[in-house]
Amino acid sequence: MLANTPDPPYWAVIFTSCRTETADGYGETASRMVELASRQPGFLGVDSARDGIGITVSYWESEEAIQAWHANAEHRLAQRDGYAKWYSAFELRVAKVERAYGFRTANPAQPTETDPTDR
Amino acid sequence: MLANTPDPPYWAVIFTSCRTETADGYGETASRMVELASRQPGFLGVDSARDGIGITVSYWESEEAIQAWHANAEHRLAQRDGYAKWYSAFELRVAKVERAYGFRTANPAQPTETDPTDR
Numbered sequence: 001m002l003a004n005t006p007d008p009p010y011w012a013v014i015f016t017s018c019r020t021e022t023a024d025g026y027g028e029t030a031s032r033m034v035e036l037a038s039r040q041p042g043f044l045g046v047d048s049a050r051d052g053i054g055i056t057v058s059y060w061e062s063e064e065a066i067q068a069w070h071a072n073a074e075h076r077l078a079q080r081d082g083y084a085k086w087y088s089a090f091e092l093r094v095a096k097v098e099r100a101y102g103f104r105t106a107n108p109a110q111p112t113e114t115d116p117t118d119r
Numbered sequence: 120m121l122a123n124t125p126d127p128p129y130w131a132v133i134f135t136s137c138r139t140e141t142a143d144g145y146g147e148t149a150s151r152m153v154e155l156a157s158r159q160p161g162f163l164g165v166d167s168a169r170d171g172i173g174i175t176v177s178y179w180e181s182e183e184a185i186q187a188w189h190a191n192a193e194h195r196l197a198q199r200d201g202y203a204k205w206y207s208a209f210e211l212r213v214a215k216v217e218r219a220y221g222f223r224t225a226n227p228a229q230p231t232e233t234d235p236t237d238r
């Protein structure tokens with residue numbers, strides 16, 4: 001359910017947004033962009049949730065992989081519609097993930113990478 | 120509605136989670152943690168959404184500010200309950216924000232920092 005990413009370092013694109021009331025094509029395009037992104041070289045995973053605001057975090061092997069995805073022709077058309085129709089506001093942040101840890105109750109029951117108590 | 124952050128560099132803590140069915144105290148503690156975090160030195164803002172999974176991204180001036188928040192005594196108690204009761208899985212990623220841009224239809228109508236077309 002949550003994205004499975006390798007050990008850091010890797011990159012994250014944090015996209016937060018407020019939607020307009022224009023639904024026109026949004027859902028289809030959003031699904032299509034996740035599908036397209038997941039086929040890009042260097043794509044590692046994505047997490048997404050919307051309630052009030054939307055947050056989508058995609059994970060990438062390198063900055064170059066992010067730039068290639070940004071420049072993808074079909075993605076660029078979707079970005080244009082995002083500005084013109086779907087978003088009243090957004091922020092996009094490109095960040096280098098330096099440390100990570102997690103836990104899953106199923107397997108394993110303990111933190112997966114490093115002990116969070118020493119953070 | 121979206122967090123307003125200064126120009127990069129700054130830090131982001133990306134917390135993604137799946138909830139258990141245990142509500143017991145979760146909502147109150149979650150609100151309290153946002154309130155406490157926002158009073159920590161170096162706190163810059165937070166964005167949060169939950170649908171299926173939860174994503175909370177908090178923004179910080181420095182790694183030291185993140186470490187101080189992680190070590191906050193009341194926060195540590197909440198972390199313990201998170202492991203024990205509220206989350207079936209989570210991932211926490213600490214990332215350095217290197218670049219950012221955004222737009223708001225109200226003011227201004229164009230990208231705020233740099234031209235996204237050259238990314």
